Amino acid sequence: MKPVRRHLITAALLLALALLFIVLGLAQGDALDTLRKAALICFECIGIG
Amino acid sequence: MSAMSQIYGWYRRSKRRVIQLLAALLYNLNLPGFANASIYQGPTKAICAPGLNCYSCPGAIGACPIGSLQAALGAADRKLPFYLVGTILAFGALLGRTVCGWLCPFGLIQELLDKLPLPKLRKGAWSRALSRGKYVVLGLTVIAIPLGLALFATSSLPFFCAWLCPAGTLEAGLPLLAGNEGLRAIVGWQFVVKLAVLILFVIACLFVYRPFCRFLCPLGALYSFFNRVALLRYRVDESRCTHCKTCVEVCKMDITEVSDRECVQCGACARHCEQQAIAFTLTGLFKNEKSAHDERKSPRRA
Numbered sequence: 315m316k317p318v319r320r321h322l323i324t325a326a327l328l329l330a331l332a333l334l335f336i337v338l339g340l341a342q343g344d345a346l347d348t349l350r351k352a353a354l355i356c357f358e359c360i361g362i363g
Numbered sequence: 364m365s366a367m368s369q370i371y372g373w374y375r376r377s378k379r380r381v382i383q384l385l386a387a388l389l390y391n392l393n394l395p396g397f398a399n400a401s402i403y404q405g406p407t408k409a410i411c412a413p414g415l416n417c418y419s420c421p422g423a424i425g426a427c428p429i430g431s432l433q434a435a436l437g438a439a440d441r442k443l444p445f446y447l448v449g450t451i452l453a454f455g456a457l458l459g460r461t462v463c464g465w466l467c468p469f470g471l472i473q474e475l476l477d478k479l480p481l482p483k484l485r486k487g488a489w490s491r492a493l494s495r496g497k498y499v500v501l502g503l504t505v506i507a508i509p510l511g512l513a514l515f516a517t518s519s520l521p522f523f524c525a526w527l528c529p530a531g532t533l534e535a536g537l538p539l540l541a542g543n544e545g546l547r548a549i550v551g552w553q554f555v556v557k558l559a560v561l562i563l564f565v566i567a568c569l570f571v572y573r574p575f576c577r578f579l580c581p582l583g584a585l586y587s588f589f590n591r592v593a594l595l596r597y598r599v600d601e602s603r604c605t606h607c608k609t610c611v612e613v614c615k616m617d618i619t620e621v622s623d624r625e626c627v628q629c630g631a632c633a634r635h636c637e638q639q640a641i642a643f644t645l646t647g648l649f650k651n652e653k654s655a656h657d658e659r660k661s662p663r664r665a
Contacts, residue, residue, distance in 0.1 A: 324592040328456035332449045339446025344435070348446065349409035351434045352418040352426035355402055355546075358524045359419045359430060359531035360539055361554035362546065 379465055379630060386414065387468035391422030400542025402535075411447065413454045414467030415582050417528070419535035421542075428454075429505060429582050430524050430531075437509035437519025451585055459593030460586045463576055464627035469530040470576055476568035484571050486617055493578045494617045494625055500527065501581035523581060525553065529561040530575075572615040576627065587624035595645050596622045597633060603640035610636060 339345065357363035374381060390412045393403035403424050412425035428451055435444035454462055463470050477483070484490075504523040513519040524531055536557060540547050567574040576583050590596065599610075599621050610621050610632035617625045621632050621641055633641040 321592045322594075325456045325594045328452055328589070328592065332452035332456060335445040335449025335452060337449075339444070339449055342442055342445065344442070344444060344446030345409040347435065347438065348411070348426050348431045349406065351431060352408035352423075353402075353404040355539065356417075356419040356430060356521075356524065356531070356535070358521050359417050359528065360536035360546070361525075361532055361557035362549055362551060363525055363553070 380471075382465050383468075383471040383474075386466040387416075387471055390414065390416040390425055390468060391420060392424050393422045396421030396423075397538055398542075400539050400546075402539075411450045413458065413462045415469045415528075415530050415580065416467075417531040417535040419531065419539065421535070421538050423534075429528075430521060433505055433509045433521035433524060436506060437513040437521060439513070441513065455586050455589030456593060458586075458595050459590040459622075459628070460583060460624075460626060461593065461595050461628040462586055463580075463583050464629045467576075467582075468534070469580075470573060470627070472533070473568045473573045473575060476565065477572050479569055481569050486572075486615065490571075490577065491617045496578045497580050497584040497587075500579050501584040505581045526556065527560060527579065529557075529564045532557045532561040573627070577617060577625070583627075590622055590624050590626060595628075595643070597626070597628055597630065597641055597643050598622065600640045600642070603638045605638055605640075607637075610641060 396403055400421060402419055402421055405424065407424045408418065408426055410425050411428040411431055412423075413428070415429065416423055416425070416427055418425070418427045418430055428447065432444060432447050432451070435442075435447055458466070500523065504527060508522040509519050532554075536554065540550065540554075564575055571577075611618055613631050613635040614626070614629075615631065616627055616629075619625075622628070628643070630643060633639075633643065
């Protein structure tokens with residue numbers, strides 16, 4: 315198989331896997347966890363945690 | 364020459380810089396936050412930005428993928444962080460380290476510091492050796508320590524954010540402490556350490572091109588695994604390439620070939636290629652695309 319085609323197939327498979335993971339994550343409430351963390355000042359990030 | 368064509372000519376020359384500035388602005392649209400020394404708390408904070416942009420930056424309207432990943436790995440509920448892994452996987456498969464070269468605000472800051480006319484350290488064996496450091500930082504401070512503490516101790520720690528990340532100190536620590544008396548009152552020696560790390564990096568940026576991206580950035584390390592298969596990247600037309608290695612020589616990163624793990628897709632190679640064999644494309648348009656993997660498999664072509 316030509317490298318161009320192989321790379322395209324690999325990228326497409328990775329994108330499909332990414333989509334599956336995002337859907338699974340959304341289903342288990344990961345986005346809300348991310349929001350909870352990101353919406354508060356991260357003391358570790360600013361160096362006082 | 365008309366004003367429009369002059370503007371278009373300037374845009375063509377400065378396209379990457381314009382996109383870097385727009386990306387930095389887009390990540391940090393909460394401009395009133397800088398005046399109030401407060402952070403945005405709206406729903407877009409559930410979405411990760413592709414580049415390294417601290418979510419405690421007063422302007423940030425999105426989450427930092429590395430900070431979020433550490434928080435998820437160190438969370439008490441011990442769920443697999445599918446959402447974050449999927450997001451990083453999607454950015455990686457689509458863009459690879461194009462994110463580093465075009466969409467990362469901290470990369471932009473380092474490039475602007477590199478513009479100052481001071482003597483520069485040239486890349487070499489020393490920088491190639493140090494460039495492995497980012498994988499150690501990723502494995503140890505982003506994954507192993509937060510996860511290990513969550514599994515075997517009572518509480519976790521986002522070690523990279525807490526002790527290493529200069530982006531957090533610059534984008535969040537300094538603006539928040541400057542405008543918030545309450546935060547200033549509880550500052551301790553951890554901030555002093557982080558400030559020292561930031562100052563060291565600013566000094567390093569004056570003499571070394573993008574030192575954080577090359578030697579320490581865990582997000583760049585993650586995206587580097589996708590660089591050879593990402594949809595949008597620089598590709599080499601094998602039918603035009605004369606193997607002169609000008610692309611490797613002019614590149615300021617520690618690449619051994621175009622679009623390898625160290626390549627941030629800045630395009631310096633394409634500008635210097637006399638054969639015009641290198642182009643930034645969404646999919647493989649060249650029939651004879653060069654691939655290091657294939658060269659290793661068939662030594663005749665090396």
